[in-house]
Amino acid sequence: MTERSTSGAAAAEALPPPRAALSGTTWREIVHLLLNLPLGIFSFVCAVVWVFAAALLSVTVIGLPVLAAGLTGMRALGRWERGRARVLLGLRIEEPSPLSRAGGAGFFPWLWRTLSDPVGWRSALFAVIRLPWGVLTFAITLVSLFVLWPLLPWLARLLTQVDRVMVRGLLSPSDGLERRIAQLRTDKETVTDTASGDLRRIERDLHDGAQARLVALAMDLGLAKEKLTEDPEAAAKMVDEAHGEVKLALQELRDLARGIHPAILTDRGLAPALSALRARCTVPTTLHTEIPHRPAPAIEAIAYFTVSELLQNISKHSHATQADVELWRTKNRLLIQITDNGQGGATTHTGTGLKGLADRLNSVDGLLLIHSPPGGPTTITIELPWRDPQPTHTHTRTDNGSER
Structure with a gap:
């Protein structure tokens, strides 16, 4: 009995100490760090192939469309990375504003909007720098799982803090800049539409009001001129009526000018x-x-x-x-x-x-x-x-x- 007890105690001493249980937050951070390498390789390859293809095709008419299509893909990649950070790191970042419709529909307005999209370019930068960081985090996390287990929670938290900084810096709206740009574009459209509406109103008022009255006035004066020698009294009456029409036309023009910008205001x-x-x-x-x-x-x-x-x-x-x-x-x-x-x-x-x-x-x-x-x-x-x-x-x- 004594020998068995002694041998059992020796075997227990030879076993490694039990590993401390990790929290759910730490496990999610570990999964995030391990995914950095495969996702980093995928996004880096996509970015390199896209830029290389756009550079080769830059001498043709499809070079810029390829560049714009790649930026659209980089925008989608950024959306995916924000979702991953939200699920695994608990980092909630607002989505950047979608591309504005300013400039109208069509291919060329879309091309210009996409090429000048800061969200797409920052997402592309994130895809490039993610690979070397993904290699480092994957290696450290993998080693820690088998060698540095007691330090793993602190290492995971330290490494994911860097991830959080990268996501905030490159994939989040820049202090509302994109939203402000979108708002300014919307305001520009509103001002443009208002100005166009005012011009149409002025054109309609001139066409239906003063212009029609002046055309009728010219016709009346022409008839009065023809009757001047044959029937002076009728011609004088027509001239008197034309004088009244002139006053009304002048009043309409004054009202129209007042509607454009009143002189008293200036x-x-x-x-x-x-x-x-x-x-x-x-x-x-x-x-x-x-x-x-x-x-x-x-x-x-x-x-x-x-x-x-x-x-x-x-x-x-x-x-x-x-x-x-x-x-x-x-x-x-x-x-x-x-x-x-x-x-x-x-x-x-x-x-x-x-x-x-x-x-x-x-x-x-x-x-x-x-x-x-x-x-x-x-x-x-x-x-x-x-x-x-x-x-x-x-x-x-x-x-x-x-x-x-």
């Missing part, structure tokens, strides 16, 4: 221009302005046409009997608040007027807030960036004619 500023606008509103309106000096001309124009459109909406749809317009400056923002005691229910979800107005304000970093419960009253607040006008260089002339 000459005297926002407060006098809004005062003239208030006087033409069919709903009694009060105006309070507290702005120390004039903002940039572009901001003045946007504020003027915004108030003009909102007052027109009040006149047409609100059934209000009183409206108020207030303007003031807070730090670097111009604030406008318009209230009316109408029936309420104003929203950007129905119709296109307020929705288009909100889009136009958003394109210049502005904001439109609406509080309009059913039954009223309605309060609409507009925020615009206060941009001081650019300084202009003035020259004064001395008595001897020189400028200073």
Whole structure:
């Protein structure tokens, strides 16, 4: 009995100590590190073949399309790597914005958008540098599994921290840069569409209004000229009617010019221009302005046409009997608040007027807030960036004619 006990104790001493159990987080990090090598080889080969093919075909017309197609594939690779980091490393990174549709549909707009995509290029860089790092992490992790087991949790955490830094640095949105670029592209499209709509409106107003009236006026004057010798009284009557048509045509042209950019806004500023606008509103309106000096001309124009459109909406749809317009400056923002005691229910979800107005304000970093419960009253607040006008260089002339 004593000999058996002694031999059993000796055998127990000869066995290696039991390995400490690893947590689920550590096992996921180990799997991630072991996958770095095969995935690194795959992505590196794809990147090298793609760049080599694009370089060989650069002398042909398909060189750039191959380069763009490869960038699209690199973007997909980056999406896959973000998913792997999310599952195995618990690293949650927002997806970069998809490629914008700015520039329209078609092959060449797509080609330009893809070649200028920073997400695709950074994903390609990630694919290249991933291979040497994958070789290192695979070797260290494999050795640690059989030799350095007690140190494995700390080594796995250290190595995956480097992985996390690489994924954050190369595969995450650059502090919202891509989203800002996409937003700017959308704003550009909005401004372009608005400008095109305004040009079509001006063309329609000229064609259907002043132009048609001037054509009729020319025809009337031609008839009056023919009757001048035969029937002077009829010719004089026709000239008198033509004179009235001239006045109406001039009034239409003045209204059209005022709709493009009112002269009073350029000459005297926002407060006098809004005062003239208030006087033409069919709903009694009060105006309070507290702005120390004039903002940039572009901001003045946007504020003027915004108030003009909102007052027109009040006149047409609100059934209000009183409206108020207030303007003031807070730090670097111009604030406008318009209230009316109408029936309420104003929203950007129905119709296109307020929705288009909100889009136009958003394109210049502005904001439109609406509080309009059913039954009223309605309060609409507009925020615009206060941009001081650019300084202009003035020259004064001395008595001897020189400028200073």
